Amino acid sequence: xxxxxxxxxxxxxxxxxxxxxxxxxxxxxxxxxxxxxxxxxxxxxxxxxxxxxxxxxxxxxxxxxxxxxxxxxxxxxxxxxxxxxxxxxxxxxxxxxxxxxxxxxxxxxxxxxxxxxxxxxxxxxxxxxxxxxxxxxxxxxxxxxxxxxxxxxxxxxxxxxxxxxxxxxxxxxxxxxxxxxxxxxxxxxxxxxxxxxxxxxxxxxxxxxxxxxxxxxxxxxxxxxxxxxxxxxxxxxxxxxxxxxxxxxxxxxxxxxx
Amino acid sequence: xxxxxxxxxxxxxxxxxxxxxxxxxxxxxxxxxxxxxxxxxxxxxxxxxxxxxxxxxxxxxxxxxxxxxxxxxxxxxxxxxxxxxxxxxxxxxxxxxxxxxxxxxxxxxxxxxxxxxxxxxxxxxxxxxxxxxxxxxxxxxxxxxxxxxxxxxxxxxxxxxxxxxxxxxxxxxxxxxxxxxxxxxxxxxxxxxxxxxxxxxxxxxxxxxxxxxxxxxxxxxxxxxxxxxxxxxxxxxxxxxxxxxxxxxxxxxxxxxxxxxxxxxxxxxxxxxxxxxxxxxxxxxxxxxxxxxxxxxxxxxxxxxx
Ligand SMILES: Cc1cc2nc3c(=O)[nH]c(=O)nc-3n(C[C@H](O)[C@H](O)[C@H](O)COP(=O)(O)OP(=O)(O)OC[C@H]3O[C@@H](n4cnc5c(N)ncnc54)[C@H](O)[C@@H]3O)c2cc1C
Ligand SMILES: Nc1ncnc2c1ncn2[C@@H]1O[C@H](COP(=O)(O)O)[C@@H](O)[C@H]1O
Numbered sequence: 001x002x003x004x005x006x007x008x009x010x011x012x013x014x015x016x017x018x019x020x021x022x023x024x025x026x027x028x029x030x031x032x033x034x035x036x037x038x039x040x041x042x043x044x045x046x047x048x049x050x051x052x053x054x055x056x057x058x059x060x061x062x063x064x065x066x067x068x069x070x071x072x073x074x075x076x077x078x079x080x081x082x083x084x085x086x087x088x089x090x091x092x093x094x095x096x097x098x099x100x101x102x103x104x105x106x107x108x109x110x111x112x113x114x115x116x117x118x119x120x121x122x123x124x125x126x127x128x129x130x131x132x133x134x135x136x137x138x139x140x141x142x143x144x145x146x147x148x149x150x151x152x153x154x155x156x157x158x159x160x161x162x163x164x165x166x167x168x169x170x171x172x173x174x175x176x177x178x179x180x181x182x183x184x185x186x187x188x189x190x191x192x193x194x195x196x197x198x199x200x201x202x203x204x205x206x207x208x209x210x211x212x213x214x215x216x217x218x219x220x221x222x223x224x225x226x227x228x229x230x231x232x233x234x235x236x237x238x239x240x241x242x243x244x245x246x247x248x249x250x251x252x253x254x255x256x257x258x
Numbered sequence: 259x260x261x262x263x264x265x266x267x268x269x270x271x272x273x274x275x276x277x278x279x280x281x282x283x284x285x286x287x288x289x290x291x292x293x294x295x296x297x298x299x300x301x302x303x304x305x306x307x308x309x310x311x312x313x314x315x316x317x318x319x320x321x322x323x324x325x326x327x328x329x330x331x332x333x334x335x336x337x338x339x340x341x342x343x344x345x346x347x348x349x350x351x352x353x354x355x356x357x358x359x360x361x362x363x364x365x366x367x368x369x370x371x372x373x374x375x376x377x378x379x380x381x382x383x384x385x386x387x388x389x390x391x392x393x394x395x396x397x398x399x400x401x402x403x404x405x406x407x408x409x410x411x412x413x414x415x416x417x418x419x420x421x422x423x424x425x426x427x428x429x430x431x432x433x434x435x436x437x438x439x440x441x442x443x444x445x446x447x448x449x450x451x452x453x454x455x456x457x458x459x460x461x462x463x464x465x466x467x468x469x470x471x472x473x474x475x476x477x478x479x480x481x482x483x484x485x486x487x488x489x490x491x492x493x494x495x496x497x498x499x500x501x502x503x504x505x506x507x508x509x510x511x512x513x514x515x516x517x518x519x520x521x522x523x524x525x526x527x528x529x530x531x532x533x534x535x536x537x538x539x540x541x542x543x544x545x546x547x548x549x550x551x552x553x554x555x556x557x558x559x560x561x562x563x564x
Binding site: 011096097141143145165168170182215216219221234236242243247249253254 | 268319321322344345346347349350352353354356357358360361362363364365366374377378379380381382383384385386387388389390391395427428429430431432433434435436437447448473480481483484490493496497498499504505512525526528533534535536537539540542543544545546547548552553556557560561564
């Protein structure tokens, strides 16, 4: 079995974001990056599937982005992926989901992947498009928003999460794409020996320009911080004073504090 | 300008978000038509043409078939925009339709500004406007962002939608109901919720203690539930419970849209967060910039002394 996992590197969402000079993205300097949270579940599920099948499958992990994404790929290798493909693109933030999907499809088309794992969405862009588009363009079965995954006899039984805690169970034969939701599994921490082992695994670089064929289907016009509605009171400073002020406000403005 | 609105039924019932699509289309100034895979007794009460495909034949969940049905409606209607709710149905189906048409998709639209679509990114810390390339485009609209004014009372003009194919490799096995609740947050007057910012399982007790001192119930954001620190019945948000207590205290919660959707109707909202820029601040009446683990014990003591 041949497995592909697509991962994106995203900024830590607790960062302070600044708009860049051209006003169409955030400034990428000074940010700490990590693996998109949803994609960590994708890596873990792929590794669990490999283990279930007696370690026979090979897992390729792929990421499109600047040099820094090598760190994300190395972590995925340390979690149990077998080889990594870095599709080099210093400007990947300018590509829309349609182009990102196109790049992945160009890479994957002749490789006969049986199953492709992606995240349900990327934390920065949140478009929830790339995985499904890859499935569509490669004509693979696809299920999104997985909170449960079982594999048996060439088919995946997927538990999809719907609104309000309701789930739906669907069965799809391979080859397939599945997009992973938060809580699908418990992503492992790479152990030191596995980090050392990962250093010997293959990390192949391919320039994105050799794979990309499509023009963008949607472009970012302008990026900006949300307009503050500004109604709220902000309390800062000494703990005791903040606590007193908060309780004072609650006594005045709510009916629940007797 | 024409918009095709993709309406949604769940377990045979029309979802109210279908009307939000109509509200959005009105903002867009588009003439609407509707498409629904469902049953006849639960059609949207809107004065528009409705392409109705029978869920008994095509299944309530069968993305390959639903895609072909929507494409068939597009062929007949020739719309400029194909619009879905950004729901577990919409985000699953929309990219399939966009890819099949080879057109752009803008996901989770929250506003229309000068003809461009505004979306949020980085967990609500930034916004951007997106322009799909000229011609047709697929949009998904954030649930709750556009309100339908009044009570819908129109009558759709039904046009049956059929395609030759009636099965696909994907099979729907069934629904699984939400887990049984061991707390009823819906009735609570005060809810104090723990987010990932509490750091570890043991610290949830600190927030539970605070909830008790306030005389309220303990709520939680999703990561706290996913990590197994508390049961799902405590989860507030789109995939948990929707609550509107008199007082909601969010402790170490960043304020992702899926969490906000579950608590923004609360009468009074307090956020305690060490990040002054956390998006929860936008929804909060009071934002306390503090380490929750340090502030909580101080609050508990003062509440007990009062
Ligand atoms: C389809 C879908 C459905 C979802 N449904 C839900 C849902 O029902 N409910 C839900 O909650 N989420 C839901 N989510 C997840 C949601 O997108 C967010 O990932 C989640 O709400 C984040 O939880 P959080 O705020 O606790 O964690 P984070 O976003 O990680 O935020 C933690 C916050 O704690 C602060 N912090 C850290 N340390 C401290 C400290 N010591 N003191 C004070 N503050 C501190 C940080 O500044 C940060 O703001 C859903 C996502 C998807 C895609
Ligand atoms: N630059 C990228 N490199 C590799 N995979 C990506 C990239 N961008 C998005 N993906 C994959 O597509 C999923 C959905 O992303 P998005 O459509 O941007 O929300 C992510 O969770 C990743 O699995």
